[in-house]
Amino acid sequence: MPPKAAQKTPQTGGKAPAGKAPAEKKEAGKKTAAPSGEKKKRTKTRKETYSSYIYKVLKQVHPDTGISNRAMSILNSFVNDIFERVATEASKLAAYNKKSTISSREIQTSVRLILPGELAKHAVSEGTKAVTKYSSSTK
Helix, strand or coil, rough: CCCCCCCCCCCCCCCCCCCCCCCCCCCCCCCHHHCCCCCCCCCCCCCCCCCHHHHHHHHHHHHCCCCCCHHHHHHHHHHHHHHHHHHHHHHHHHHHCCCCCCCCCHHHHHHHHHHHHHHHHHHHHHHHHHHHHHHHHHH
């Protein structure tokens, strides 16, 4: 008797149910050992996104508003882009000052260099507030 094909779960057309965050990818990219004669199953590689965090912030600001998968993808790309820019600039600043560690000072300076005017001021104040809150909770 031939081996049975793996059953697939039905998809919902790429849309998340109303009122719920888009599901993130499951399982790390591992190959499972199979008995002799059968093909190995490949699981999907895990894709880490900021979707759940973006969704939580959206619900804090506008509890009755939803977000499409495309808009979520755009916001996720935006967060990744800003993160990469800040990290690159902070790395350059640390190298200029001959330091091997990126501290909050390098992050703050890189944010001031990358973001324009008022946006940089708000980002720095929110970042400082977050670091202060974290420091007080760990003591």
